[in-house]
Amino acid sequence: MRRLLPLFALLCCLPLQAGELLTYPRHSEGENPEAYVVELLRQALDKSGAGHRLQASDKPMPQSRAQLSLEQNDGHLQVMWTMTTREREQNLLPVRIPIYKGLIGWRVALVREEDRDWLASVRNLAQLKPMRIGQRADWPDTHILRSNGLQVITSQSYDSLFRMLDAGRFDLFPREVVVAHDEQQRASAAGLKLVVDSHIVLHYPSAFYFFTSRARADLAADLQRGLEAMIADGSFDRLFEQYHGEHLRKARLDQRQVIELQNPDLPEQTPFERSELWYRPSAPK
Known part of the structure; x- marks a missing residue:
């Protein structure tokens, strides 16, 4: 019995929920052009309390291949991010919080x-x-x-x-x-x-979401919970400003001619009623 005590103590110190190792599709070779999204995903997973860990795919993957992997729930990927469309929301499970606040x-x-x-x-x-x-x-x-x-x-x-x-x-x-x-x-x-x-x-009106397989409602719920926690405590806005504030100031959207386009692929469920989820540029010239 005495020999079992150290093992029992070790087990008591382990997290109650170890989570799983989640793989997302690497965008391209070399420097990561989407460091903000990866960090947002990492922080949302931390805030979710589910204990998930994160890694990139071994090689870059085009969106079409990543989407097929999630549709088939083949285990190679568990999460991806992309612009939402009607077709994607039919085949994948969206987490309807626009990760770029509509700036995509x-x-x-x-x-x-x-x-x-x-x-x-x-x-x-x-x-x-x-x-x-x-x-x-x-x-x-x-x-x-x-x-x-x-x-x-x-x-x-x-x-x-x-x-x-x-x-x-x-x-x-x-x-x-x-x-x-x-x-x-x-x-x-x-x-x-x-x-x-x-x-x-x-x-054009649009939203970039995290997506999971439709078979992984549990993971989508974890992501939703983590992102909502970041919105509530202000860490979402702080991260957004850290990565994009200077870019937005440099872009001077209020001094450009705006060319409006239609987006026929935008699903009706896009949460425009939640004003806190969207960036609002100054009025264009």
Whole structure:
């Protein structure tokens, strides 16, 4: 009996719920372009109290492959994040808290350095239609842009899109306002002559969510609980400001011409009634 006491003491010190190791899809090789989302996910899991741990997939995965993995609940992934669509909410389980506060639908354009003032005279959607826009083939934005009558050139590779723009394969690469300047700096370090346009911003209503398999309502509930706790204690807003405050100030959305687009893929359940979940830019000029 005495020999069992140390083991009993050790067991008493272990957490009541060890949780599980959750895998998310790595976005690309090298520096993580989505460090904010990973940190938000990590903190939400901590706040959930479920004891889950987090790791990236061994290799980068396109969204289409990650979605299929979750649809099949094959065990390779347990969570991903992406823009919501009607189809995705039918096949996956969304956690309906917009992790970018809706800013995923505010897009500024990367353009070639020699074209930095090319968009200065653009005032409406019709003036954008002759231009070629770059996007990855499996991004929901591709369908949104095409449904608004815009020309879209696609690639299967995120990294190749920057090289394609530099080479003149298309004319502009709309990017989330919260990542555009970091992406431009990485492209510049790689020798590409790209700049962030300062004249226009594309806008369409959208939300970026965490998604799980529909068979994992338990995990979705853990994520919801953790994110709601972060909203309640202010840590969500603090993290958002830490990663994106300077980007938003640099983007000067209130000084740009806003080009409004329709989003035919936006589900009716998008929680616009919860004003605390959304970033509200100043009134555009």
